[in-house]
Amino acid sequence: MPANSKHLSGPVQRAAKISAGFLGGYFVTNSLFMTLSLWLDQASTMVTLIFGGFIVWAGLMVCAFLFKNGWWACLTYLLVAGVFSLIFYMHQPTI
Amino acid sequence: MHTVSGLVISVALFVIFFAGSLSFFRDDIIAWERDKSVAHGQQMNIDYDALLDTLEARYGELYGRGINIRQSHQERNVMISLDPSRDSLASDRQLTRVFTYLDTETYAEETYFSSYTLGEFLYRLHFFAQIPYPYGYFLSGFVAFFFLFAIITGVVVHWQKIVSNFYVFRPWAKLKTVWTDAHTALGLIGLPFQFVFAVSGAVLIIGTSVMLAPASSLIYDNDSGRMYRELMDQPEPADFLQSKLNNPVSLNPLIQKAKAFWGDANLSRVLIENYGDENMRVILEGRPKTNQSFAGLGRVVFDGKGNQSTATKSSSLNYKVGADQTIRRLHFGDFGGYGLRVVYFAFGIISCFVILSGVLIWVEARDKKSNAVWKRKSNQWIGHIFMAISLTMYPITAMTFSMVKLFRDDSIATPHVWIYKVYFISWLLLSALFAIKQDNFFTTRYTLLMGSILGFLVPIVNGLVSGNWLWRTFNEPQLQIFVVDAFWLLTPLITLMIVLKMKKPSKNPARKWTT
Numbered sequence A: 001m002p003a004n005s006k007h008l009s010g011p012v013q014r015a016a017k018i019s020a021g022f023l024g025g026y027f028v029t030n031s032l033f034m035t036l037s038l039w040l041d042q043a044s045t046m047v048t049l050i051f052g053g054f055i056v057w058a059g060l061m062v063c064a065f066l067f068k069n070g071w072w073a074c075l076t077y078l079l080v081a082g083v084f085s086l087i088f089y090m091h092q093p094t095i
Numbered sequence B: 001m002h003t004v005s006g007l008v009i010s011v012a013l014f015v016i017f018f019a020g021s022l023s024f025f026r027d028d029i030i031a032w033e034r035d036k037s038v039a040h041g042q043q044m045n046i047d048y049d050a051l052l053d054t055l056e057a058r059y060g061e062l063y064g065r066g067i068n069i070r071q072s073h074q075e076r077n078v079m080i081s082l083d084p085s086r087d088s089l090a091s092d093r094q095l096t097r098v099f100t101y102l103d104t105e106t107y108a109e110e111t112y113f114s115s116y117t118l119g120e121f122l123y124r125l126h127f128f129a130q131i132p133y134p135y136g137y138f139l140s141g142f143v144a145f146f147f148l149f150a151i152i153t154g155v156v157v158h159w160q161k162i163v164s165n166f167y168v169f170r171p172w173a174k175l176k177t178v179w180t181d182a183h184t185a186l187g188l189i190g191l192p193f194q195f196v197f198a199v200s201g202a203v204l205i206i207g208t209s210v211m212l213a214p215a216s217s218l219i220y221d222n223d224s225g226r227m228y229r230e231l232m233d234q235p236e237p238a239d240f241l242q243s244k245l246n247n248p249v250s251l252n253p254l255i256q257k258a259k260a261f262w263g264d265a266n267l268s269r270v271l272i273e274n275y276g277d278e279n280m281r282v283i284l285e286g287r288p289k290t291n292q293s294f295a296g297l298g299r300v301v302f303d304g305k306g307n308q309s310t311a312t313k314s315s316s317l318n319y320k321v322g323a324d325q326t327i328r329r330l331h332f333g334d335f336g337g338y339g340l341r342v343v344y345f346a347f348g349i350i351s352c353f354v355i356l357s358g359v360l361i362w363v364e365a366r367d368k369k370s371n372a373v374w375k376r377k378s379n380q381w382i383g384h385i386f387m388a389i390s391l392t393m394y395p396i397t398a399m400t401f402s403m404v405k406l407f408r409d410d411s412i413a414t415p416h417v418w419i420y421k422v423y424f425i426s427w428l429l430l431s432a433l434f435a436i437k438q439d440n441f442f443t444t445r446y447t448l449l450m451g452s453i454l455g456f457l458v459p460i461v462n463g464l465v466s467g468n469w470l471w472r473t474f475n476e477p478q479l480q481i482f483v484v485d486a487f488w489l490l491t492p493l494i495t496l497m498i499v500l501k502m503k504k505p506s507k508n509p510a511r512k513w514t515t
Helices: A011-039 A042-064 A070-090 B002-023 B026-034 B048-059 B118-125 B135-166 B175-211 B213-218 B224-231 B251-262 B319-332 B337-365 B373-391 B393-407 B415-437 B440-466 B476-501
Strands: B067-070 B077-082 B098-103 B265-273 B281-288 B298-303 B308-311
Touching (some): A011 A070, A011 B213, A042 A070, A042 B319, B002 B118, B002 B135, B002 B337, B002 B393, B026 B118, B026 B393, B048 B067, B048 B077, B118 B393, B118 B415, B135 B175, B175 B213, B175 B319, B251 B281, B337 B373, B393 B415, B393 B440, B415 B440, B440 B476
Antiparallel strands (some): B067 B077, B067 B265, B281 B298
């Protein structure tokens, strides 16, 4: 499909959305599954991460483009990943 | 930058799908090349006691070693790995790790490289293993992942028009609409297939390295052995006691016992821990036949004296094993015989067509009068280069099949380098020629024609070299050879018909830059 220019945002916005989706999406996916593995069966959750993770990650990459402002996408993804990571670290016996 | 990266991904994706489609016949191609066909269901049929004696004669005493015997492909070679002996008095010879391929009939050994074949080459090409590790793996893995992203965005963008567009086919309208309609119609038919391959491809090639990177350090403390044991549902290793057994058990009766217990199942792996030690353990794994069950894994475990400790049915399944086996089955298409493989192959080639038409749409859409002339020219160039690289794969592949039959012999010290040279150099030259010609119609027509002619030569060359003519190999033990020859009879026939039906398109007026 020839892309219609009115649906496209500027290069800075686009870079923000791509990095939010690619990097942020990865952090959200991985921290989500790592946190879930605290309560669910650990090995099974990790096996699910191997294949389900790619689908969730790709979905999050698409969702990053639904934000009007790319910086909000970055911030939201980092916050969500941060919350999951925090929960995971709180449950580590070593600290 | 965007166009270049888009081109790289499209070319990579085309190569992956083309080489991957051929890889459904990997085992057949290898059997055809070596002229050593194996009847279906004959895997792991070996005299295991003779095998261990052979290994002992060649690699020294096996005491304290771990021995792993597998045969993941339908071929005559089994894969054997010997872990270093855990004996504290072991000699240097016993401490070397061994990885070898052994012919189950002649007991001749081969290394990975000496047994390298065109089948292996094409299989490896579909995840760019020829590019040094890990770059090739990461490239193909991320291409699969971005392909998944492209599929999802494609569905989102087209969602409202998906059904109506599917029925629209306007071959007599502008050139662009032909590609657009073909792209949407075939893209929709192939969508579930492509989704499965995007996900399973990413899983198999970068699943553990990318997705489990945080988990392997944070959960498993970088102990990859423990991680794989837990994720693949492997038993905990047995301790080594450092005291020799008088007479380690003979393997063949154990295998007979396990097979009798499983009933109709295939032995898939023989694992021996602490060979010859008081705490020796023999683990036999069996999987159900594919016409019985889609997935399953049974284990029968014996100690070094031949006492059976645990046994599970070959159809037993848990989530971890099931998930892993399902991904592999779906990706390799090995659960339904040749009929299924042909369907998988057809869908793979349809995907190649969807990628080609996607690039052509992209070029046509940017061929507008409002764009600068140099931009339109460079876009056209990109399209020509892409078409040349992609489509020349067909004649080059057909040619390499004949080349390995005609000129490959044991005097070639490094067969993999030889195959690289034959394939990559001719591919580069031919695609450069077609790219310089700058005519997509010409490229399509002559690559298909060359591919057809070279393809027809494959069964003829094989008949002349080996005497295995197409009409002689249609029998159970030689079916693999027949399949490859038949493939190179039917595919060129289809492409030749396409060439004969092709008509030179009338010049698109929008293409005139120079007046």
